[in-house]
Amino acid sequence: MSTPEQYDAIIIGSGEAGKYLAWHLGTQGKKVANIEDKRIGGACPNIACLPSKNVIHSAKVASFFQRGAEFGIVHGDWHVNMEAVSARRQRMIDGLRDVHLANYAKSKAEIVMGFGRFVAPQTVEVALNAGGTRTLRSDYIFLDTGSRATIDPVPGLAESAPMTHIELLELTTLPEHLLILGGGFIGLELAQAMRRFGSNVTIIERNPTLVHREDSDVTEALHQLFTDEGIDIVTNASVTYVEGTSGKSVIVHLSDGASLEGTHLLVATGRTPNTQNMGLDLAGIKTTPSGHFQVNDRLETTAPGVWAMGDCAGSPHFTHISFDDFRIIRDNLAEPNAAGASRTTTNRQIPSVTFTDPELAHVGLTENDAKKQGIAYRLGKIPMAAALRTRTLDETRGFMKVLIGSGDRILGFTAIGPGVGELLPVIQLAMSANLPYTAVHNLILTHPTLSEGFINLFNTIPKQQA
Structure with missing residues (x-):
């Protein structure tokens, strides 16, 4: 083995958590190597979140053509050009790649294109995409290797x-x-x-x-x-x-x-974590039965000086959760750690949006969760048509519902409707600040907006029994 190149930090994977950590440490003057074997910036800007939403929006435009008469629009023959749909997606990806490259240049974090595997504790060998190898060493190594689509062992699949x-x-x-x-x-x-x-x-x-x-x-x-x-x-x-x-x-x-x-x-x-063929036994890194890196609530692996983030660590498979993994590690690395404080993954909010049309948005407990856990709740629920903005859009399908617990605190919120993902932050803020739902209910909410629907939603909550 050649003499390893010494770095202040090595990050394997340039997904959401990995790239932000690389940029953060780089701007602090650290010598950082960010190893990436496929796509700079990881899955989200290249093949997953953003490209899929780009294509989904093109499909939304297609649906407007199909519904033209409903809105009083007369149009002639039209058709979908999938080459143009794909080209629009690729233009966005190319622009995002330029943004990523600029961030690496600005932070002075080095991007190393190749596959990284451990050859000893704190030591990583990179099989370079361009040929050859490099051996890197650091006391701080971070794993952000992501996940891939699962192909079940079905005959012929x-x-x-x-x-x-x-x-x-x-x-x-x-x-x-x-x-x-x-x-x-x-x-x-x-x-x-x-x-x-x-x-x-x-x-x-x-x-x-x-x-x-x-x-x-x-x-x-x-x-x-x-x-x-x-x-x-x-x-x-x-x-x-x-x-x-x-x-x-x-x-x-x-x-x-x-x-x-x-x-x-x-x-x-489903998804399979990318944790294979990485020489984990040579570094003392254990995995869970599902194949994820085994981590504690500070995202530390079983090997000293090695952390894991995002999908590969078993975190909920959302880009925004991977970004929060970065923030947890960033803050815990900070010196000094104020009053011994420690950020963890315990009890953090897991908001989600499914970008069907209409959208499905959720944060906190579902009714199923509450019933399984024996948590008492009062339910408020309205059809989306009760949020009058939906009537101006001809998008009245769906509903909003909220679970209210003791002290009038919000336990969970679910909505199906147009753009309801944008409603989550106000609910999340009330939940994280431990505010009663009345803090939102009593706001002056602009008419006609979707958020105005909160007034009608909270009006439906049964009064708490004395």
Whole structure:
């Protein structure tokens, strides 16, 4: 082994947590190496969050053309140009890559393109993409290696060359009939988009409902939405084998003897952490049974001086949670740590938005959660039509609901409606500040906005019994 190059910090992976930590430490004058084997900036700006929302918005525009008469708009023949949809997505990605490169240059953090693996404690060898190797050493090593789409060991599935979200977002031709394995959030977002572009779409879900962990009113609303848009849904479906090739002709066979045939196959059944082939045993880094790096609530691994962040650490698979992982590590590294304070992952808020149309937004407890945990709550709920802004948009599908606990504190909030993700921060602020719901209820809320719906929502909360 060659003499290692010494760094103040080594970060493997340039996803949300990794890149922000690299930029932060670099601007402090630290000598930082950020190792990335595929895409600068990680999945979110290149192949996941932002590109998918870019394509989803194009599909929203397509839906407006389909609904033109509803808004009094007369238009002639129109069609979807998937090459142009893909080109728009790529323009955004190219611009984001320039932003990332500028941030690396400004912070003086070094980006090292290659695959990093441990060859000894605190020592990483990088197989460079351009050829050759480099050996780096540091007392501070941070892992942000992300996750990838899971391909279940179903006979014939891997051989059918199914698409993941990566390949689907890069399509320049429209699938005639898209089969989707998985009725979770990724599958739903992409199913609706491709249907609005003009594909026939069938969702194949192993559980009894779509997004099966959600409350029943949420799953019912999404099922009705997708049925209304002409998407076929098959639930309680156990896949026994797959034959054919995605992009040509593919057949999915089910345990009940039924079979579904399409031209393309998308797999969206879960995520697998990228923790393999990294020489972890040489560094004393343990993984969990699910394959994630084993970490404590400060995101420290089982090896001294090594932390893990984001998907690979088992954190909830959201970019904003990965960013919070960065903030936890950043603040805990700060010297001195004020009054011995320590930031942890314990009891932090996990907000989420599913970018179907309408959106599904959530933070805090669901009704299912509260019932399982034996937590008493009062429920407030209104149809989205009670927020008058939705009537001006002709987007009245959905509802808002809120769970209220003792002391009038907000336990959880869920909404299905247009742009409801933007409603989360005010609820999160009230929850994090331990304010009663009346702090929001008594605000003067602008008319007509979606947030004005909070007034009607909180009006429906039953009075607390004495």
